Amino acid sequence: MKNVNKILYIHQYFITPDQPGGTRSYWIAKEMVSQGYRVTMLTSNSDGDNKVKQCEIDGIKVIYLPNKYSQNMGVLRRFYSFISFMFKASIYALKEKEVDLIYATSTPLTIGIPALLCRWFKKIPFIFEVRDLWPEVPIQLGALNNKFLQWVAISLEKIIYKNALWIIALSPDMEKGVNRFGSTFGKTSMVPNMSKLEEFKKERPKEEIIKRFNVDKSIFNVVHFGSMGIANGLDYIIKAAKISEDNNNPIHYHFLGAGQTEEELKKMSKKLDLNNVFFHGPQPMKLVSDFLDLCDVSLVSFANYPILKSNSPNKLFDSLSAGIPLVVNSAGWTKEMVEKEKCGVYVDPNSPKDLAEKLELLRNSPELLVSYRQNARKLAEEKYDKKILCRQIMDKLKDLDRHV
Numbered sequence: 001m002k003n004v005n006k007i008l009y010i011h012q013y014f015i016t017p018d019q020p021g022g023t024r025s026y027w028i029a030k031e032m033v034s035q036g037y038r039v040t041m042l043t044s045n046s047d048g049d050n051k052v053k054q055c056e057i058d059g060i061k062v063i064y065l066p067n068k069y070s071q072n073m074g075v076l077r078r079f080y081s082f083i084s085f086m087f088k089a090s091i092y093a094l095k096e097k098e099v100d101l102i103y104a105t106s107t108p109l110t111i112g113i114p115a116l117l118c119r120w121f122k123k124i125p126f127i128f129e130v131r132d133l134w135p136e137v138p139i140q141l142g143a144l145n146n147k148f149l150q151w152v153a154i155s156l157e158k159i160i161y162k163n164a165l166w167i168i169a170l171s172p173d174m175e176k177g178v179n180r181f182g183s184t185f186g187k188t189s190m191v192p193n194m195s196k197l198e199e200f201k202k203e204r205p206k207e208e209i210i211k212r213f214n215v216d217k218s219i220f221n222v223v224h225f226g227s228m229g230i231a232n233g234l235d236y237i238i239k240a241a242k243i244s245e246d247n248n249n250p251i252h253y254h255f256l257g258a259g260q261t262e263e264e265l266k267k268m269s270k271k272l273d274l275n276n277v278f279f280h281g282p283q284p285m286k287l288v289s290d291f292l293d294l295c296d297v298s299l300v301s302f303a304n305y306p307i308l309k310s311n312s313p314n315k316l317f318d319s320l321s322a323g324i325p326l327v328v329n330s331a332g333w334t335k336e337m338v339e340k341e342k343c344g345v346y347v348d349p350n351s352p353k354d355l356a357e358k359l360e361l362l363r364n365s366p367e368l369l370v371s372y373r374q375n376a377r378k379l380a381e382e383k384y385d386k387k388i389l390c391r392q393i394m395d396k397l398k399d400l401d402r403h404v
Contacts, residue, residue: 004100004401006038008093008124009060010114011105012069012085014043016057017199020257020282022226022314024193025105026060031390032397033059040099042092042114044069044085065089073260075143086110093118101165101397102126109134109153112160125165127397133177133310140307141231157181166400168393172333173310189396193317194389195380200289200321202377209290213254213280217294220251220363222327224299225288226315228259233303235261236329238268239352240359241277249360251276256291258282285318292322296369297344297362300328304349309333317384323377325369327358343376 009029015021029039038061045053045064053064065088069081093102093114104115104126115126135153138144144153161167161181167188169175175190205217215221228234234255241253253276255265262279269277283291292298298319302308309332316334319326326344328334338344345362348354362369 008099009103017285082108090114105129128164129168170312194386195321195384202323221295222297223254223295225256228262240355243356320380323373325372
């Protein structure tokens with residue numbers, strides 16, 4: 001690999017801190033810029049405008065390709081969105097001049113095709129970042145059940161891994177999933193999602209935020225923030241809220257986010273006549289941070305599918321940053337982490353009763369909560385700080401630049 005100067009970063013869902021959603025690519029790209037690289041971000045714009053837009057954000061040149069996408073889309077519309085962005089990004093990637101390296105981050109898996117084409121036709125090496133083990137996730141969730149398409153998707157996964165210069169997996173279990181193919185030997189690294197210490201600094205709750213969201217601070221408040229998709233299994237939380245209310249346990253359940261199951265959850269809550277469940281919609285990072293200051297516990301929920309145990313959810317690391325205890329229900333590496341680091345508890349994903357009871361136990365254990373808060377923030381500072389993890393990526397990138 002020749003000396004890297006210009007990096008083409010491909011991410012279909014590039015998000016800045018002013019927008020709701022995960023900001024990992026923003027921080028990595030910003031660090032690349034600070035290290036002297038020229039970075040062009042190729043992403044999508046789903047506001048309905050059919051024009052390509054360009055702007056500069058904190059030194060990052062961002063190209064927005066018109067491409068509709070929403071968390072509320074069904075399987076077929078999402079598939080169309082993925083394919084549409086793949087074609088548009090491929091054209092722009094092949095046209096982009098003076099590119100020395102491509103950094104492509106999933107999901108979806110099709111994000112690797114523009115990188116592959118540039119590798120084959122322009123001899124440009126690429127780094128592939130695995131945020132979810134596609135296609136195994138949609139296969140297990142039933143979104144990709146055609147055997148031929150499964151074969152095509154798995155074949156594409158193998159080809160992308162084989163041709164990548166370096167593969168970054170976001171969790172230990174993801175790295176194991178990537179390494180099930182022999183072609184990845186010696187070129188994978190695990191760099192998880194990142195804590196954001198300055199952005200989620202624990203502060204005294206702001207009165208205007210309390211009023212804005214109508215939060216009762218005298219009640220034990222728990223929150224689930226982020227995506228509200230099928231993979232999150234959030235009906236489980238609604239059922240736990242029903243148990244809490246029936247048992248007269250003063251616990252309020254809050255949702256910040258949007259997604260395919262949002263309306264269904266609202267209907268379920270209304271049908272059960274729950275007065276302890278609140279939906280606040282998607283919020284940008286600053287408001288999420290302010291809201292976490294009002295809460296006692298953060299819920300990280302996923303449906304009970306084996307593949308989802310490998311997840312590296314943004315909400316987990318943001319919660320650590322905020323110094324808020326975690327309740328996780330995936331029996332994978334996140335369970336091991338919260339138990340080993342004593343920053344939260346694990347609950348049975350098949351038992352809303354277990355969730356309700358564990359929350360009641362935490363509500364009645366203020367000293368334990370204080371300990372969990374301290375351990376959460378310490379873990380964010382010492383292991384998952386974005387400065388530490390971005391530096392790991394930059395060090396590896398420079399090493400590749402010197403020796404490949």
